[in-house]
Amino acid sequence: MSILAAIDDDNETDVVQRGYEFAQAFGEELVVLNVQPETESLSAAEEVASNAIRLALDDPENVTAAGALGDPAPRILTEAEERGAQLIVLGPRKQTPIGKALMGSVSQLVLLNADCTVAFVPEE
Numbered sequence: 001m002s003i004l005a006a007i008d009d010d011n012e013t014d015v016v017q018r019g020y021e022f023a024q025a026f027g028e029e030l031v032v033l034n035v036q037p038e039t040e041s042l043s044a045a046e047e048v049a050s051n052a053i054r055l056a057l058d059d060p061e062n063v064t065a066a067g068a069l070g071d072p073a074p075r076i077l078t079e080a081e082e083r084g085a086q087l088i089v090l091g092p093r094k095q096t097p098i099g100k101a102l103m104g105s106v107s108q109l110v111l112l113n114a115d116c117t118v119a120f121v122p123e124e
């Protein structure tokens with residue numbers, strides 16, 4: 001079992017911090033995941049996750065940086081399933097009403113299709 005914190009970039013320290021709080025409370029591993037387009041390298045995605053951990057947490061225990069390539073929502077869902085995540089933590093982006101109607105956001109797709117609880121950390 002684990003807690004999965006999915007991030008876009010290494011500036012999402014709030015998502016990593018909140019994910020860590022949940023992981024500590026449940027006694028679970030925190031996996032910080034960054035998904036990059038298939039044109040990027042897996043090491044680039046893992047580096048973003050590692051940087052986010054370093055920026056957000058002083059002395060993390062039981063935290064893993066992970067990277068994936070592809071379409072973000074399906075990759076997040078796949079990683080959550082493969083890792084047995086009991087919670088997915090996301091930082092949803094603000095969209096205009098027209099943007100929401102025309103294109104489903106990653107957060108929406110994850111929320112609607114996840115087999116576990118999804119927690120959103122609002123932007124400050």
